Amino acid sequence: MKPNMGSADRAIRVAVALVVGILIAMGILKGALAIVAGVLAGVFVLTSVVSFCPLYLPFKLSTYKTK
Template identity: 60%
Template structure:
């Protein structure tokens, strides 16, 4: 897997995941919607940690500045 996520993309995803986590654990969002958003937040954190988003591949999106040889 080649990296396809830049630093700004990773930071934005982690911030969104943190906000969703806070909203879920404070009870502002709950139920099925809360669980779905919490799973999505987990995916955001995971993809940020490995710097690879599988959804970017079919669309040819790369937000990282490193060029492959």
């Protein structure tokens, strides 16, 4: 897999995942919404770790800066 996510993109995804995790832990997000948001937050963290987002491929998007 060729990286297609830049550092700013990755940082934003991790920040959003942290906010979602905090909202779930505080009980603000509950039920099915909490499950869906939690899964999405997990996907955000996973894609940030590997620097690859499969949804960018069909649109030929990349925020990764080559040297």
